[in-house]
Amino acid sequence: MGHMSTTSGPATGSRIRMSPESRREQLLELGTQLLSTRTLDEISIEVLAEEAGISRGLLYHYFGNKQEFHLAVVRRAVEQLVAITAPRDIEDPLEQLAVSIGAYLDYVVENYTGYVSLVRAAAGGNEELRAIYEEGRRALTDRIFEVTGPAGLDALGLSDSPTMRLLVNGWAAMLEVVIIDWVHDPRGIAREDLLGRLARALPGIVLA
């Protein structure tokens, strides 16, 4: 076996031994970063290991397989998304809604490529992967409504029924698509105008 570095890699054969928590953290962080550049399944074990400066084998020590690693990365990305888009409270329900949507939109603007990768990965992925994303989306919409009091909900035309849930879910899907589209190319549409329209679209849909 060659002692010297064959072609690349750290010249020193010194391994870096970290605590399991730190290592796991590093790998997840790296994974979410890479998600901004590449598609989820373009993050090969090989690339990941090379970037992290570890052997491929170690990834299998921490995450059972590639699939599990992907799940962990998406879970992490969703958590960040939910955490960052924190709500504020305002008296007018529609205004409140618009502000919440605005926070969401700002996040997408900041992390466009990563966000798009996340959405696409979730949409095209397997059951488990989608479940994680769906849960995150529900957390977002639920939170929007939690802040709005009962009176506000009434003002938005919202009540709790299967039909309402179906439509609100549809409205959330519309949000995603329109926001991605707008961030990609605003076509002269003003941010505030868009937010207002998206907010008013909710009663527009459920009251129709």
Added chain:
Amino acid sequence: MGHMSTTSGPATGSRIRMSPESRREQLLELGTQLLSTRTLDEISIEVLAEEAGISRGLLYHYFGNKQEFHLAVVRRAVEQLVAITAPRDIEDPLEQLAVSIGAYLDYVVENYTGYVSLVRAAAGGNEELRAIYEEGRRALTDRIFEVTGPAGLDALGLSDSPTMRLLVNGWAAMLEVVIIDWVHDPRGIAREDLLGRLARALPGIVLA
């Protein structure tokens, strides 16, 4: 080199030789069928070849690579979707819209697994793949509006502006999600009720 079959392979050397058109047709048809059962990238060249009773190599003769084959399959599936959901014409715009959506919904009911696979494949796929799907979706929505006259468009609150296009696109996305969700689990919501709500959601959104 041995002339005889070395170890395995078909005992009978009988190949089935078809015309390029028939073979291509067979492979595409098989591909769209398999799409009902598996995810797009679960349709490996190996499985496909085995199901078709041909060698792997032949697939590369007809389609340059796996990617191209996938594109061809999706193109085919989208064509079917657009072709089958043909519109009828009715005087009332909203009624017309509901009927068109109904045709679309019926198609989804009939081909649920295949349709879901198609949508997921398109959503998660690469640029080119999404372009094909987007084109199909635009054909659907465009057609809906073509049948509706200028007066009808006005009644729906539609005009031609960037904002309108953005919102209509969002409405279409909402349609997809809600329909898939409903077909998956109707939760006691009546078909006609749903269609009416989805149709009225359009003016509800654009007039909001």
Added chain:
DNA sequence: CATATTACTGAACCTCAGTCAATAACGCTA
């Protein structure tokens, strides 16, 4: 300093996409 623990490596293995020279089925002509 000796020993146990375990984070970590590296090489072998398997699956599957993609390549290509060889082969055989079919149409055509004599």
Added chain:
DNA sequence: TAGCGTTATTGACTGAGGTTCAGTAATATG
């Protein structure tokens, strides 16, 4: 019907990437 050219079809080969596992070396513990 036999021969011949065309080309649809094959199958073995290559390479990339995921997965396994027996072994190796840091660190903790006595």
